[in-house]
Amino acid sequence: MKNISVTYDAKINTPYVDKKKWLWMLSMLYPLEGLLGIFLHYKTANEYWLLLPLIIAYCISPIADWVIGEDKNNPPDTA
Template sequence: MTTEPKVTQFANPAEWRDSKRYLWPLPVLLAGIPLLGWWLYARTGNEWTLWLSPIFFYVLIPIIEMAFGEDNSNPPKEAIPFLRDDPFYRWSAFAALPASYLVWIIGAWYVAVMDLSWSAYLAVTVANG
C-alpha cells in the first residue's frame, strides 16, 4: 500500500496559502553565520568559531532534515504562477544573491588581512564556499 501526498484541489489556485511563508527570508539571515564565526574569531581568537558555518550547514542541517523527514506540503502546480508573481517570494529569493556575494567578498578580504593558521584558512574557505 503506497501513500500518495494529499493534493487539495482549489476552485481558484490563488486560494492556496503557504504555511511556511515566513521562512522564505531565512537564507538571507543564514548567510550571516560565516560572518558571525569570523567576527567571533576576531574578538576571541578561538579558532573553533571559524568552523561554526561548516558545522551548521554540513552537520546540523542534515541532522535536522533527517529528523523532520521530507516535506510534502508543496504548492499545487496551478498555484505556482500566483506565487511566482508575488513580490514577497521574488524579493526573498533575490535578496539571497547579494547576501551570498557579500559573504564571499568579506571572506576573501578576511583571508587576505588576518593571520590565519592552515586550519583556520581551511575553515574560512569551506565557510565561504
C-alpha cells in the same frame, strides 16, 4: 419546500495560501553563518570559531533536514 443539493469540486477557485511564508526569511541567515564565525573569532580570539560554518553546513544542516523530514504540504502546480 424545495431541497437543493450542490456538490462543489475542491479544485475549483481554491486559492493557495502558503502558511509557512514567514519561514522563507530564515533563508537569509544561511549566508551569514560565515560572518558569524569570523565575528566570534574576532571577539574571542579563538580559532575554533572559524570551523563554525563548516560544522553548521556539514553536520547541523543535514541532521536538521533529517529530523524535519519531507514537506508533505507543497504548493500545487497551478500556484
